[in-house]
Amino acid sequence: ATDSGADVVEERVETTDGREIEVAANVGRPAELGPAADRGADGVGLYRTEFLFLDRESPPSEDEQYEAVREALDTFPEGRVVVRTLDIGGDKRIPYLDLPEEENPFLGERGVRRSLGPDADLFVTQLRALLRAAADGEGDLAVMFPLVASIEELEGALDALDDAAADLDDAGVEYERPEVGVMVETPSAVFVAEELAARVDFLSIGTNDLTQYVMAADRENERVGDLHDPTYPGVVRAIHRTVEAAHARDAWVGMCGEMAGDPDLTELLVGLGLDELSMSAVTVPDVKAAVSETSYSTASERAEDARNAATRSAVTNSQQ
Ligand code: PEP
Ligand code: MG
Numbered sequence: 001a002t003d004s005g006a007d008v009v010e011e012r013v014e015t016t017d018g019r020e021i022e023v024a025a026n027v028g029r030p031a032e033l034g035p036a037a038d039r040g041a042d043g044v045g046l047y048r049t050e051f052l053f054l055d056r057e058s059p060p061s062e063d064e065q066y067e068a069v070r071e072a073l074d075t076f077p078e079g080r081v082v083v084r085t086l087d088i089g090g091d092k093r094i095p096y097l098d099l100p101e102e103e104n105p106f107l108g109e110r111g112v113r114r115s116l117g118p119d120a121d122l123f124v125t126q127l128r129a130l131l132r133a134a135a136d137g138e139g140d141l142a143v144m145f146p147l148v149a150s151i152e153e154l155e156g157a158l159d160a161l162d163d164a165a166a167d168l169d170d171a172g173v174e175y176e177r178p179e180v181g182v183m184v185e186t187p188s189a190v191f192v193a194e195e196l197a198a199r200v201d202f203l204s205i206g207t208n209d210l211t212q213y214v215m216a217a218d219r220e221n222e223r224v225g226d227l228h229d230p231t232y233p234g235v236v237r238a239i240h241r242t243v244e245a246a247h248a249r250d251a252w253v254g255m256c257g258e259m260a261g262d263p264d265l266t267e268l269l270v271g272l273g274l275d276e277l278s279m280s281a282v283t284v285p286d287v288k289a290a291v292s293e294t295s296y297s298t299a300s301e302r303a304e305d306a307r308n309a310a311t312r313s314a315v316t317n318s319q320q
Contacts, residue, residue, distance in 0.1 A: 006285035008040040013288045015270060019296040022276035023288050024082070026256055030068055033075040036281040040288060043079030043139065044072055045204070045278020046256035049126070050087055053094050059122055065129035073137025080140045082204065082256075082278070084183065085126055085157075086119065087111050087146035091220060106218065111147025111185075116156045123157075127164035131175035142179035144204055149188040151195050158199065183256075185209035190238045193245030197253075203246045204278070207257025211235050230259040231315045233307075236272075240307050243273040254278060266290035268319050271303030 014020040024045030025036035036044065052060050052068055060068070072081045089110025093099050097119065102108035115123035127143075134141040145157045161180065168175045181202035184190060186209070197203055207230045212219040214234050217227035230236070239255070246253035254276030259265055261279025263286040269277060270291060277287055305318035 006289040008038070008285050009288045009292075010040050012042055013291045015291060015294045015296040015299070017296050019270070021270060021274070021291045022080070022254070023284055023291065024080070024254075024276060024278040025281040025284055026278050027072070027281070030071050032281065033072055036284070037075055039281045039284040041076075041079075041281060041284045043076045044081040044083075045254055045260075045276055047072055047081060047083040048087065049084060050092055050094070053086065053088070053097070058096055059125075062125050062129045062132075065126055066133050069130060069133035069141065070137045073133060073139040073141060075139075077138035080142055080179075081137075082142040082144055082181070082254075083130060084144050084146055085112070085115055085130075086122060088119075089114055106212065112145045112153050112157055113147065115145070115160070116153060120160070123160055124164050124167070127161050128167060128175075130178060131161075131164055131168055132173060134178040135174045135176040140179070141176075142181055142202065144181040144183055144202075146183045146206070147185050147209065148182045148196065149186040151192060151199070154182055154196055154199055181251075184242050186213055187238070190214075190242050193242045194248055197246045197249035197251040200251060202252045202254065203242060204276075205239055205242055205253070205255040205257065205274075207235070207239070207255060207259040210238060210257065211259075214238055229312060230257070231265070231268075232312050233309050233315055236268075236306055236309070236315055239269075239274075240272050240303070247273065252276065261287060263287050263290040265319075267294045267299045268303055268306055268315075270294050270296060271299030271301070271306070273300075273303075 022042050024043045025041035026046040028048040028051035090106045179201040182196045183206045184203050185206035211230045215227045217224040243253050252275040256278040260277040261283040306315045309315040
């Protein structure tokens with residue numbers, strides 16, 4: 001048993017009526033991989049690669065990044081490892097990367113915006129490392145892009161991936177194309193989710209940022225902390241819309257924001273149709289236990305009530 005009570009379950013879990021839900025871990029540092037596997041995570045649903053850039057004076061080399069991703073893939077030989085490309089700006093600063101001073105950093109140059117702008121060289125280096133690791137590592141690699149707000153940005157990121165592959169072709173280096181996905185963290189991404197999903201293999205909902213932008217409530221400002229809550233109907237409907245859009249385009253859809261790690265919300269998320277949930281490793285056993293106790297058909301009915309609810313309390317009540 002774990003601190004939280006639930007037993008570690010190594011196997012994949014499904015609902016009482018047989019819908020399999022992938023339960024994965026969010027990790028940042030290589031040292032978190034082993035503990036995630038020990039907690040029974042099926043894989044990694046969010047590898048926050050910015051941590052590889054912290055506590056040093058210059059960016060990690062292509063080889064260092066390759067090694068870090070290899071380690072993740074080798075830790076989950078039967079699983080999938082979703083690596084997010086560098087996501088800095090907003091609250092995440094790296095001294096040597098010369099981020100601008102901005103009035104509104106959360107509405108500024110962050111996430112994929114930097115990778116398509118000032119950090120374009122770093123981006124291609126990272127993508128080369130990922131393509132190489134995909135060929136050599138044991139588990140299945142997936143790559144996703146943070147804070148995408150437009151189809152144009154996704155196409156820019158996909159072009160960079162093609163450029164990285166072309167570099168490796170020219171150099172005669174072996175590589176494999178990983179699965180590719182987009183994080184849904186902006187209202188715009190929700191509205192164009194179907195067009196995004198048509199171009200990739202999966203979507204992953206980042207509820208920390210998505211809630212911040214849907215509710216216009218800074219994720220770090222306690223004065224508006226009450227509004228930064230993904231059980232408000234506006235966020236619930238954004239999640240539902242994203243799931244429907246992904247499935248309409250045969251893409252799988254996961255969630256890697258904090259919401260995914262709350263076992264009290266597992267039934268709601270399963271009912272909304274999420275295929276994968278990724279969370280801090282400590283909550284993996286609890287969420288696996290919650291999935292195993294959930295009936296997908298009941299959860300879907302309750303999720304419909306949640307989608308029709310007008311208030312946060314009505315969303316919560318729909319799940320009791
Ligand atoms: C999110 O925004 O929900 C997310 C998972 O990304 P991060 O918390 O790293 O911004
Ligand atoms: Mg985010």
